Amino acid sequence: MNRNIFFLAIGTFFVLTACNKSVSNSTAALPALAPADEDLAAGSWKTILLSRPDSFSVATPVATTSPLYVADLNEIKGYQAHLTSDQKGQIAYWSAGGVLRWNEVMRELMAKYNIPPYQNVDGTYPIPSSANPFAYPVFPFSNPPYAARAYAYVSAAQYDALVACWYYKNKFNRAAPYKVDSTIKAMAGKTGLSSYPSEGAVLAGVTAEMMQLLFPDEIANVQQKLQQQEMALIASGAATRSDVTAGETLGRQIAEVFIARARADKAGAAVGTPAIWAQYVTTAQAANQVPWLSLETPARPPMLPMFGKVKGFLCDSATIVALRPGPPPSTSSADMKAQTAAALAQIKNATREQMRIVQFWADGVATVTPPGHWNAIAATDFIQQNWSEVRWARNMALLNMAEMDAAISCWDIKYFYFNPRPSQMDANIKTLTGVPNFPAYVSGHSMFSSAAATILGHILPSRASAYQAMAQEAANSRVFAGIHYKVDCEVGMTVGANVGNYAVKRAQTDGAE
Amino acid sequence: MLNCKKVAFSAALALLVAAPAVLKAQTDEDAIMMDKKNFCIGATYMRSSWDHYWEGTFKRNNQNLGTVSTQSVMLMGTYGITRKLNVVVGAPYVWTHATRGTLHGQHGVQDLSAWLKWEALDLNVGKGVLSVYALGGGSLPLTNYIADFLPLSIGLHSKTLSGRLLVDYQLSNFFATASGTYTGRHDITIDRDSYYTTSLHLTNKVDMPDMASYNVRTGYRSDWLIAEAVFTQMFTLGGYDIRKNDMPFPSNKMNSTMAGLDFKYTLPKKWKALSIVGGGMYTLAGRNVGQSTSWDLGAFYVLDFSHKQSKAHNSAAEKK
Numbered sequence: 160m161n162r163n164i165f166f167l168a169i170g171t172f173f174v175l176t177a178c179n180k181s182v183s184n185s186t187a188a189l190p191a192l193a194p195a196d197e198d199l200a201a202g203s204w205k206t207i208l209l210s211r212p213d214s215f216s217v218a219t220p221v222a223t224t225s226p227l228y229v230a231d232l233n234e235i236k237g238y239q240a241h242l243t244s245d246q247k248g249q250i251a252y253w254s255a256g257g258v259l260r261w262n263e264v265m266r267e268l269m270a271k272y273n274i275p276p277y278q279n280v281d282g283t284y285p286i287p288s289s290a291n292p293f294a295y296p297v298f299p300f301s302n303p304p305y306a307a308r309a310y311a312y313v314s315a316a317q318y319d320a321l322v323a324c325w326y327y328k329n330k331f332n333r334a335a336p337y338k339v340d341s342t343i344k345a346m347a348g349k350t351g352l353s354s355y356p357s358e359g360a361v362l363a364g365v366t367a368e369m370m371q372l373l374f375p376d377e378i379a380n381v382q383q384k385l386q387q388q389e390m391a392l393i394a395s396g397a398a399t400r401s402d403v404t405a406g407e408t409l410g411r412q413i414a415e416v417f418i419a420r421a422r423a424d425k426a427g428a429a430v431g432t433p434a435i436w437a438q439y440v441t442t443a444q445a446a447n448q449v450p451w452l453s454l455e456t457p458a459r460p461p462m463l464p465m466f467g468k469v470k471g472f473l474c475d476s477a478t479i480v481a482l483r484p485g486p487p488p489s490t491s492s493a494d495m496k497a498q499t500a501a502a503l504a505q506i507k508n509a510t511r512e513q514m515r516i517v518q519f520w521a522d523g524v525a526t527v528t529p530p531g532h533w534n535a536i537a538a539t540d541f542i543q544q545n546w547s548e549v550r551w552a553r554n555m556a557l558l559n560m561a562e563m564d565a566a567i568s569c570w571d572i573k574y575f576y577f578n579p580r581p582s583q584m585d586a587n588i589k590t591l592t593g594v595p596n597f598p599a600y601v602s603g604h605s606m607f608s609s610a611a612a613t614i615l616g617h618i619l620p621s622r623a624s625a626y627q628a629m630a631q632e633a634a635n636s637r638v639f640a641g642i643h644y645k646v647d648c649e650v651g652m653t654v655g656a657n658v659g660n661y662a663v664k665r666a667q668t669d670g671a672e
Numbered sequence: 673m674l675n676c677k678k679v680a681f682s683a684a685l686a687l688l689v690a691a692p693a694v695l696k697a698q699t700d701e702d703a704i705m706m707d708k709k710n711f712c713i714g715a716t717y718m719r720s721s722w723d724h725y726w727e728g729t730f731k732r733n734n735q736n737l738g739t740v741s742t743q744s745v746m747l748m749g750t751y752g753i754t755r756k757l758n759v760v761v762g763a764p765y766v767w768t769h770a771t772r773g774t775l776h777g778q779h780g781v782q783d784l785s786a787w788l789k790w791e792a793l794d795l796n797v798g799k800g801v802l803s804v805y806a807l808g809g810g811s812l813p814l815t816n817y818i819a820d821f822l823p824l825s826i827g828l829h830s831k832t833l834s835g836r837l838l839v840d841y842q843l844s845n846f847f848a849t850a851s852g853t854y855t856g857r858h859d860i861t862i863d864r865d866s867y868y869t870t871s872l873h874l875t876n877k878v879d880m881p882d883m884a885s886y887n888v889r890t891g892y893r894s895d896w897l898i899a900e901a902v903f904t905q906m907f908t909l910g911g912y913d914i915r916k917n918d919m920p921f922p923s924n925k926m927n928s929t930m931a932g933l934d935f936k937y938t939l940p941k942k943w944k945a946l947s948i949v950g951g952g953m954y955t956l957a958g959r960n961v962g963q964s965t966s967w968d969l970g971a972f973y974v975l976d977f978s979h980k981q982s983k984a985h986n987s988a989a990e991k992k
Binding site: 181182183184185186263266267270271274275276277295454455456457506511514515518519521523524525526527532535582588589590591593594641 | 732735736772773774775776777816818820821859862863864865866867868871872873874875877878879915916917918919
């Protein structure tokens with residue numbers, strides 16, 4: 160009997176060593192994007208920065224009867240005759256949609272670079288520098304405002320580039336390779352779209368070019384993804400080499416317009432200076448308020464205090480000022496005392512479900528950030544819609560412009576009032592997630608979530624109430640965590656909706672509805 | 673001699689939380705068996721703390737954590753199915769705390785662990801006795817505690833299965849024991865829908881790399897006293913390093929090298945059903961774990977359901 164049990168134990172041991180260890184991504188195995196509507200008129204949709212869809216010219220393609228085009232077809236046939244499993248995998252991956260895949264790549268980069276720098280030996284903190292991006296601390300520190308802006312620039316540039324792409328597709332109306340030559344298989348699905356310039360290559364070009372600004376350490380990595388996508392486009396029979404080359408060039412040219420704007424949007428000065436940091440303290444003290452203090456040791460300078468001055472996509476600087484709500488309760492008021500007591504009581508009695516909510520929405524260090532979380536929520540629903548790439552890009556741009564402007568407005572408010580966190584007012588308040596290193600009023604999560612829920616609810620009305628419920632849960636999570644007063648979240652939800660409505664206004668007039 | 677020992681904490685226990693608990697001395701890693709129908713029950717208190725830790729290979733402290741401590745009270749029992757086959761079970765209640773910063777400590781019932789222990793062989797070799805044991809065990813989270821709140825989580829919430837081979841040699845009152853363990857860990861579910869390791873994962877499931885360890889111990893062993901020195905190393909077979917100033921994560925590559933001392937004292941005469949155990953352990957080196965120092969103290973009592981003289985034994989002691 161003992162022997163049997165022994166063999167049972169040994170057998171179990173071998174079974175467990177053979178445990179399946181594969182956990183796969185939720186979007187790993189999507190079908191090819193099959194748009195229900197090709198949005199053939201998208202070449203006339205309202206662009207964001209481009210003054211015209213044909214600001215950059217695209218050469219007239221050679222005829223499909225020319226030897227150059229025949230050579231293009233032969234390249235495709237060469238791929239299709241000897242496809243490796245890796246190439247098939249790339250075709251399947253990219254065929255789910257370029258906007259989706261590049262959005263996932265962006266989220267990955269945000270998470271990778273979302274780590275606050277480690278302190279210097281003298282207790283100060285080094286600041287990442289775009290001039291020396293590979294040195295520690297690597298550039299960028301993709302905290303929530305940085306991420307909101309980066310998602311917005313990439314999404315907006317993708318949108319303008321695809322509007323231009325659609326304009327030229329319509330103008331040149333070149334058939335897809337598999338339509339010209341029936342021996343070519345359509346391995347990434349069929350569309351009614353003209354294939355010149357290739358929309359996938361436009362996305363690859365515009366996104367890769369944006370990286371020189373946003374993630375300079377990743378240029379080589381992203382270039383590799385661009386090559387994989389372009390190989391997939393050609394090998395799948397979706398586009399020829401000339402479709403792809405024209406698309407990538409157009410995308411890169413349009414990205415330069417966005418890069419030029421970004422270099423002048425004041426984000427480079429958002430870190431501030433020691434004199435500016437000190438000024439917030441004296442301003443708050445002059446108003447008889449307890450000024451915000453970093454709760455980190457050594458004290459870390461406040462996160463991007465001048466981000467409220469960044470030039471937004473939807474709201475100009477006067478609008479940002481107009482969006483400012485009234486002040487939070489005075490730090491010496493009975494109301495503030497009561498809210499602090501409420502925060503302490505909450506943290507002492509958090510339920511497991513409240514902890515789950517805190518964890519789910521924390522979106523802190525090494526995550527995609529709250530705007531990235533809303534990108535993921537949007538992408539999950541957008542996948543179900545069978546939209547064209549240009550509509551995908553338009554809706555992602557609307558979301559991310561709302562998120563960037565929510566960040567600008569929120570940071571403007573935070574540094575205008577410079578209000579302390581609950582744990583600063585009462586050190587007994589221990590938190591269920593890290594305390595963000597910037598003032599409390601108003602809650603960034605509430606603003607990001609409310610702005611996102613507002614524009615997403617406009618885009619997908621059937622999901623509007625679900626988005627509102629999610630936004631409210633995200634706001635609540637910060638109160639459950641002990642890092643925000645209730646008022647921070649209530650007011651943040653209101654201002655966030657106001658920002659989101661600017662995106663709705665744009666959506667109603669951009670020609671896509 | 674009345675021997676029953678502390679069950680190892682679940683191998684899933686976060687090293688950042690309580691490094692020495694996993695391979696603590698006086699565990700199911702000894703060469704002691706309970707007699708048939710003898711049931712040994714006991715409780716142990718353990719306290720472990722660290723103020724330095726390793727992010728990958730970078731050793732640092734953190735003034736936003738101060739000293740991180742883990743306390744636990746573990747209830748356990750060992751039952752002799754036969755004198756060659758024992759079952760060992762245990763479960764701890766765990767508290768965590770950081771002396772500085774704002775992070776909230778956690779507490780709760782952690783994992784149930786259970787081992788079947790079989791004495792496969794004992795032979796006279798030279799002037800001493802060589803015995804070989806095979807153990808199979810597993811652990812199961814008993815509550816829905818949060819794994820993804822390191823370093824203050826009370827555990828890693830993974831179901832595990834372990835296999836262990838243990839060899840013991842006793843010469844007079846001196847002994848040496850060596851064991852090797854392989855632990856397979858089931859993936860865990862966390863409360864968020866994406867996370868970054870060395871790439872972004874769009875899922876709430878986390879692959880937990882398997883673990884391996886070895887443990888050697890040597891010292892004095894008699895009917896009334898065991899005093900031993902312990903050395904152990906633990907390796908995560910996979911996993912990834914915490915980057916500088918990043919947060920720890922359950923699937924980190926947690927490795928450690930520890931050394932310590934343990935004793936077990938069995939009371940004389942009519943109190944011989946009662947024994948006192950204790951010890952200390954120090955982390956010499958590590959990777960993605962805290963450099964913990966720990967101590968523990970516990971008491972055990974043997975209940976004899978065989979209506980014969982209650983007894984625990986080890987082969988060596990009996991053959992000498």
